[in-house]
Amino acid sequence: MTVDDSARIADLEARLTFQEDTLKILDAAVYGQQRRIDALEQLCARLAARLRDAVEMGPDPGADPRPPHY
Structure with a gap:
């Protein structure tokens, strides 16, 4: 083998x-990115479930009272 x-x-x-x-x-x-993606997917699923529950419950009648001129 040569130099x-x-x-x-x-x-x-x-x-x-x-x-x-x-590598x-x-x-x-x-x-690390995959762990972060997994956590964000779980958070997204929980938020979607909360939104579904809120939509199913319907609007809260006391949340937006009628203005005084009605």
């Missing part, structure tokens, strides 16, 4: 190490 080959192998190993580190960082970011 040039050794340098190329060392360069490739350094690049591989950098790519592995980058770990990106994997952690994707994992």
Whole structure:
């Protein structure tokens, strides 16, 4: 193996190490984003259920009193 080959192998190993580190960082970011998406989906489902319940109950007659000129 020549010096040039050794340098190329060392360069490739350094690049591989950098790519592995980058992959770990990106994997952690994707994992965090997925957890956040899951939490937001649960929140959205709860809010949709509350909205459905509010619509089914109908308007509160005391919420908007008639103006005095009626």
